[in-house]
Amino acid sequence: MSGRRLGPAFFARPVEQVARDLLGRHLLRVVDGERLVLRLVETEAYAGETDAASHARGGPTARNRAMFGPPGVTYVYLIYGLHHCLNLVCGPAGEAAAVLLRAGEPLAGLERMAALRAGQPRRDWARGPGRLCAALALDRRHDGLVLPHPELWLEAGTPLPNAAVARGPRVGVDYAGAAARWPWRFLEKGSPWVSRVSRAAAP
């Protein structure tokens, strides 16, 4: 196996620290009794109400309620009425900080992910936050779960050394003013599994 299951203590830290530390960790998902494994290669940190780019900026709503829960809770939202995105709540309860999981390298359950991705090219299974949720069959029903959960959890995996980590501004948050330029996107240098936007931005 890939190590111990990560619990609340892992997430109860500053959100940008957790986002950095999630790279190289393993995200596990059980679908119909089958184990799917992704090795995380791209994340983004979002703070709470002080972050103009965060969904929590306006306080709690029906959609973002889970963000205000304790560390280790999932926040899954629907974007553009089409795609789901998975976040993990960080910091103390009520702070509403969370890490968006943007991309992962598939390690196990490839056939199942292929079926869930319905005809997409194999290399595209988990590149991008919407694709990641599609590959793992995650949607709003998985909002507010407490990790570790019987069908969704994180294992220690192998954290990346600093030399293997790149960072840059968050994607798609131009509306957020100065906060749009905070370097809170973290990714594995040179990984072919990072999202399309991160590949385009890479040298």
Add this chain to the structure above:
DNA sequence: GTCAAGATTAGT
């Protein structure tokens, strides 16, 4: 009540 825009993606 209306309405514009969004932490995206696939297809022109």
Add this chain to the structure above:
DNA sequence: CTAATCTTGACG
């Protein structure tokens, strides 16, 4: 570059 399609927050 644009369509697809649902939730939210601003505005009356």
